[in-house]
Amino acid sequence: MSKGKIKEQEILKTIRAEENWEPVGPTPMPEISDLRRWDRRLLKTYKPFYAPFCDLCCFCTFGKCDLTGDKKGACGINISGQQGRWALIFSLMGCSAHGAHGRHLVDYLIEKYGEDYKIDLGGQVAVEAPHIRTVIGLKPETLGDLRKAIEYVERGIINGVSATHMGQEGNDIDFESKSLHIGMLDHVAMEVADIAQTIGFKFPTSVADTPLVPLGWGAVDKSKPVVTCVGHNAAVATVMIDHLMKNGIYDQVEVTGICCTAHDNARYSDKTKIIGPLSKQLFFLRTGIADLVITDEQCVRCDIPELAKAAGSALIATSDKISYGLDDVTHKEVDEIIRLIVEEKKQVLIRDVDKAGEVAAKVLPLVAKGRTKEILTKEKAQELANKCTACGMCDRVCPNLLKISAATSGVRDGKFENMSDLFAKCIGCGKCEQECPKSIPIITLMQAAASWDTYNVRVGRGPIHDVEIRKVGAPIVLGTIPGIIAIVGCSNFPEEIEEVVEIAEEFAKRKYIVVLSGCAAMAAGYKKDAEGKTIYEKFKPEFDAGGVLNVGSCVANAHITGAAMKVANIFAKLPLRANYEVIADYILNRVGAVGLAWGAYSQKAFSIGTGCNRLGIPVVLGPHSAKYRRLYLSRKEEDDWTVMDGRKKELINTEEPSPEHLSTVVESKERAIITLAKLCIRKNDTPQGRQLKLNHYISLYKQYMGTLPDDLQNFVRNDKDIPIVYKKEVTEYLKSVGWKPKPLLTLPTLIGTYESNIPIEAVVK
Amino acid sequence: MSLPLHYVNVLTGLKGCRVIEDPQALGKVMKKAERPLLVFGPRCIDIDLGGKLAIEYGVEIAKTMGAATCATAHTKKKLLELGVTPDSTYDAVEIINHLKDPNWVGVKKQGNHDLVMFLGMRTDFGNQGLSTLKHYAPHLKTITLCPYVYPHATFSLANLKVEKWKEYLENLIQSLK
Ligand code: SF4
Ligand code: SF4
Ligand code: SF4
Numbered sequence: 027m028s029k030g031k032i033k034e035q036e037i038l039k040t041i042r043a044e045e046n047w048e049p050v051g052p053t054p055m056p057e058i059s060d061l062r063r064w065d066r067r068l069l070k071t072y073k074p075f076y077a078p079f080c081d082l083c084c085f086c087t088f089g090k091c092d093l094t095g096d097k098k099g100a101c102g103i104n105i106s107g108q109q110g111r112w113a114l115i116f117s118l119m120g121c122s123a124h125g126a127h128g129r130h131l132v133d134y135l136i137e138k139y140g141e142d143y144k145i146d147l148g149g150q151v152a153v154e155a156p157h158i159r160t161v162i163g164l165k166p167e168t169l170g171d172l173r174k175a176i177e178y179v180e181r182g183i184i185n186g187v188s189a190t191h192m193g194q195e196g197n198d199i200d201f202e203s204k205s206l207h208i209g210m211l212d213h214v215a216m217e218v219a220d221i222a223q224t225i226g227f228k229f230p231t232s233v234a235d236t237p238l239v240p241l242g243w244g245a246v247d248k249s250k251p252v253v254t255c256v257g258h259n260a261a262v263a264t265v266m267i268d269h270l271m272k273n274g275i276y277d278q279v280e281v282t283g284i285c286c287t288a289h290d291n292a293r294y295s296d297k298t299k300i301i302g303p304l305s306k307q308l309f310f311l312r313t314g315i316a317d318l319v320i321t322d323e324q325c326v327r328c329d330i331p332e333l334a335k336a337a338g339s340a341l342i343a344t345s346d347k348i349s350y351g352l353d354d355v356t357h358k359e360v361d362e363i364i365r366l367i368v369e370e371k372k373q374v375l376i377r378d379v380d381k382a383g384e385v386a387a388k389v390l391p392l393v394a395k396g397r398t399k400e401i402l403t404k405e406k407a408q409e410l411a412n413k414c415t416a417c418g419m420c421d422r423v424c425p426n427l428l429k430i431s432a433a434t435s436g437v438r439d440g441k442f443e444n445m446s447d448l449f450a451k452c453i454g455c456g457k458c459e460q461e462c463p464k465s466i467p468i469i470t471l472m473q474a475a476a477s478w479d480t481y482n483v484r485v486g487r488g489p490i491h492d493v494e495i496r497k498v499g500a501p502i503v504l505g506t507i508p509g510i511i512a513i514v515g516c517s518n519f520p521e522e523i524e525e526v527v528e529i530a531e532e533f534a535k536r537k538y539i540v541v542l543s544g545c546a547a548m549a550a551g552y553k554k555d556a557e558g559k560t561i562y563e564k565f566k567p568e569f570d571a572g573g574v575l576n577v578g579s580c581v582a583n584a585h586i587t588g589a590a591m592k593v594a595n596i597f598a599k600l601p602l603r604a605n606y607e608v609i610a611d612y613i614l615n616r617v618g619a620v621g622l623a624w625g626a627y628s629q630k631a632f633s634i635g636t637g638c639n640r641l642g643i644p645v646v647l648g649p650h651s652a653k654y655r656r657l658y659l660s661r662k663e664e665d666d667w668t669v670m671d672g673r674k675k676e677l678i679n680t681e682e683p684s685p686e687h688l689s690t691v692v693e694s695k696e697r698a699i700i701t702l703a704k705l706c707i708r709k710n711d712t713p714q715g716r717q718l719k720l721n722h723y724i725s726l727y728k729q730y731m732g733t734l735p736d737d738l739q740n741f742v743r744n745d746k747d748i749p750i751v752y753k754k755e756v757t758e759y760l761k762s763v764g765w766k767p768k769p770l771l772t773l774p775t776l777i778g779t780y781e782s783n784i785p786i787e788a789v790v791k
Numbered sequence: 792m793s794l795p796l797h798y799v800n801v802l803t804g805l806k807g808c809r810v811i812e813d814p815q816a817l818g819k820v821m822k823k824a825e826r827p828l829l830v831f832g833p834r835c836i837d838i839d840l841g842g843k844l845a846i847e848y849g850v851e852i853a854k855t856m857g858a859a860t861c862a863t864a865h866t867k868k869k870l871l872e873l874g875v876t877p878d879s880t881y882d883a884v885e886i887i888n889h890l891k892d893p894n895w896v897g898v899k900k901q902g903n904h905d906l907v908m909f910l911g912m913r914t915d916f917g918n919q920g921l922s923t924l925k926h927y928a929p930h931l932k933t934i935t936l937c938p939y940v941y942p943h944a945t946f947s948l949a950n951l952k953v954e955k956w957k958e959y960l961e962n963l964i965q966s967l968k
Contacts, residue, residue, distance in 0.1 A: 050955060075888050077919040078926055083803035091800055094806045097927055105926050520913070598825050607930045652884070652919035691884050693916055696865035701882070732868035736880050 030607055040045055040156070041163040041604070051605030052783055054163035057180055058185045058207050064607045065203035065640065071665055072658035072688040074202050079655045083108050084380030086192040103196045110201025111190055113656045117185050117205040120633025121212035123324050124581060125179045126347065127259055128219035128769065132172050134261055134379055135226035141170030145225055148232025150491035156591035156602055157217040157584055161210060163604030172218045179211045182711055209636030210606070216634070217584035222487050227264045230295040234568045234575070236485035236492070237296040239549045244478035245299050247281050250313045250730060251394030256285040256307060257322035258579060260290035262344045265383025266320070269293050270390075279390055279507030284310060285325050286544055292485045293578060300483055303517035305454040310478070312340050312399060312469050318392035320386055323347045325516070325628060340393040341373040344382045349375050360384055368392045375614040380673040404442065407474035411437040413464040420458035420468065426451060430458045430468060437471050443474035450522040469651065483551040484562040486578025490589040490782070492596055494569040497596025498539065503616050505715015507571045509706030510539045512586045515623030515631040516547040518650045525695045526624055527553040527561055530574060532699055534561070536722050537571040538706070543583050545625065547576040566694070581728050583634050590617045599791050608777070608788050614642025614685070615669070615774040618706035618719070621645040622698065626654075628685055639688045644705045646698055647691045658688035663740050669709060672773035672790045681768050684709055696730040709774035713746035721749035724756070739765040806925065808947040810940060814959050818966030820946060821856055821934065824906035826897060829853040830886060831877070833864035835911025840957040848960045849910040849936065850875050855967040858908065859898045861886050866911070883912060887920045894932040901932070918943050936941040936960070
């Protein structure tokens with residue numbers, strides 16, 4: 027540690043260094059530059075690739091400065107530095123959203139239960155918090171310990187933000203290192219938030235086979251009073267559900283949710299319903315099916331007050347992060363607030379969780395009284411569309427480049443197929459409508475073309491169980507389970523929402539482990555097979571070959587990366603405690619896990635992805651994510667792929683670009699599938715494991731590209747790696763490209779390939 | 792929009808594409824290239840220009856001017872069906888990453904390209920890739936062959952209706968002969 031004595035003592039005290047569950051590793055509570063050498067090593071192979079979204083910088087009053095090409099700003103920053111700065115800013119925004127979420131939950135629960143309230147994730151989860159253990163070096167036992175973890179994240183955020191100030195950091199690689207650091211902290215923050223809510227709201231844990239809950243707007247019984255919670259923080263909803271039960275009316279109402287609050291509501295009570303991801307927020311709120319809308323935090327539209335008013339829904343905002351300019355009635359008596367909502371039709375802000383929950387439960391039946399909720403009929407839709415001139419103004423503003431005019435003019439002419447297709451691809455922004463010179467309510471028209479079927483999602487299960495890790499650890503590391511495909515993130519999908527299901531199913535059928543979370547987990551439920559089954563009914567819910575699991579909301583993503591860490595710990599027996607570099611190196615070289623964020627749009631998704639990258643997990647992104655403006659790409663076989671053979675302590679040029687990229691964007695579903703299969707390849711694969719991985723890579727490549735992969739020579743180390751079914755043609759192909767066997771090694775590691783305090787022995791167990 | 796005298800007042804940037812309305816003029820630029828490359832994006836597989844797919848126009852352009860080809864996304868399959876073996880297969884961001892390096896060997900290992908044409912990418916995604924090249928690859932010129940203005944390209948077509956686009960591509964091919 028390059029820290030002063032006092033600070034060192036402080037850290038050792040915070041992490042209770044005297045507890046000997048594991049020796050304290052080299053980096054307890056790392057500061058923003060403590061893992062800089064690891065980052066620089068990663069970034070040497072996976073260099074930042076920038077696609078500037080803006081040529082200018084307008085951060086300070088010296089600007090605007092044009093940074094095109096080799097021009098510098100008045101402060102001296104160049105275009106790469108500026109892109110790195112954006113990357114850091116995005117990571118900070120994402121990490122702060124989860125951090126503040128975690129802080130809110132922890133503070134609320136400490137008020138309720140006290141700071142000594144125990145962390146207990148059930149009999150199946152002994153390694154309760156791999157991120158907190160690995161990054162901080164603390165084995166958290168209580169809510170008070172979670173508060174320590176969040177305080178650590180908060181300190182990191184201040185430092186990170188300060189570096190973005192004009193006249194501070196200017197080097198792109200250092201910005202990226204800081205961004206990676208903040209991404210790492212984001213996973214700590216998410217872990218805190220999910221553990222806090224799991225113990226505080228008594229979500230089921232240590233259960234794989236969680237119930238299925240109804241999914242879709244069609245699942246809602248609109249004859250009952252309907253409340254819709256929008257956002258990511260289920261605290262208010264849990265209190266509301268308790269009150270609804272206490273008042274004896276829970277079965278007479280519909281508790282629904284959009285986005286991650288819906289996932290967490292379902293973990294609290296499987297009688298709740300999930301409407302869908304963010305992309306269906308505007309569509310659903312416009313229907314007016316919700317009698318009461320409750321907003322909390324993150325991914326909530328900024329115009330909900332307006333939408334709720336137009337649809338006749340009452341609105342309670344509950345977070346100090348989204349106050350909408352509403353009157354803060356937190357200090358008023360419950361009955362008075364109810365009167366304001368019911369009689370004065372006021373939209374209110376209630377910042378007290380318990381009070382907001384109580385008001386919501388009491389006000390729901392009252393605001394629902396006398397409301398009729400009519401879904402737009404085809405006839406009425408045709409009437410509303412009759413002024414469409416097919417002018418195409420709507421097409422020009424669509425961020426998903428959709429052909430809206432064909433759909434609206436179709437409806438005008440009584441044809442709804444194009445509108446149904448449009449709805450399947452629409453990301454729900456509402457920009458088309460705002461542009462229409464004829465004021466055609468395009469989003470409303472979608473009601474007449476949407477499917478009103480009911481689907482389902484498996485309730486989020488939280489952490490992966492230690493016993494599951496014990497079972498799959500060896501096959502994952504040896505490669506005989508071909509990979510873990512984590513399908514996560516938001517709903518800014520480039521094409522039909524169903525693509526997510528198709529990708530998930532392709533890998534589940536091939537016995538990869540498919541893990542989902544957040545909006546992607548909802549999207550995966552939106553398709554039924556011929557027998558009417560969704561993907562959650564077709565595949566087992568275990569973390570095992572061929573399993574399809576939903577871990578839960580966005581903050582549950584920490585359990586996916588946590589599972590990779592647990593493989594290093596439970597299977598490979600590497601200590602987690604303050605041992606980040608060793609664990610990340612292990613995952614990069616030996617755990618074939620890849621993330622797919624097909625519809626990533628938020629800064630949270632960016633920071634989650636960046637945190638995955640620091641931990642050695644590659645991420646594939648959909649085409650919209652080119653607008654994040656930063657990727658981490660290798661130059662494939664042209665780069666230097668030398669690693670250390672940990673056993674022989676020799677540097678070996680493996681000539682193998684695996685994993686090929688750390689963060690990449692692909693344009694089509696087909697390519698995404700191929701890329702995911704390829705990015706599961708790890709240097710540690712046994713011949714048997716490599717054969718299996720190549721078998722899938724080849725078969726998928728053939729299916730979608732029509733030939734053998736033209737980079738196959740990069741991933742065949744010797745004859746034993748060649749899949750038997752393709753032996754003849756692969757051998758011929760390799761001969762034609764002049765392939766030669768590559769050096770073999772037994773324990774690949776980057777430790778020893780760069781200056782580091784970590785001895786090579788630390789990776790050999 | 793005109794540029795302000797003092798660049799500090801500029802709206803969104805100073806360097807943008809030149810829209811070339813005349814296919815002959817574009818043809819002239821293309822003919823000057825020594826090592827041109829045509830990059831196929833997935834959208835040109837499905838666009839039918841009156842019995843001929845957009846990708847087929849791309850193939851014809853590449854053949855006529857002797858340009859190397861790169862299949863991105865899943866376009867390789869369609870090219871093979873059309874009897875064309877692309878010179879390289881990359882994701883769009885991968886080929887762009889290579890093109891940034893002036894010393895790269897190029898897809899035919901004869902040196903980096905001096906002109907890169909794009910056909911069939913999503914406009915938003917394509918424009919991002921072109922931004923990378925605008926900033927980091929001053930050694931090459933970029934041309935977009937889709938019927939949309941791509942602000943980050945060196946040369947772009949105008950926003951064209953399908954019939955006009957077809958006509959443009961046909962005239963362009965003629966001018967390349
Ligand atoms: S921060 Fe630097 S580049 Fe940005 S406006 Fe100020 S001087 Fe210009
Ligand atoms: S902008 Fe309005 S009138 Fe024009 S095509 Fe779209 S829906 Fe029709
Ligand atoms: S609401 Fe849907 S169709 Fe309309 S502009 Fe947005 S994404 Fe396009």
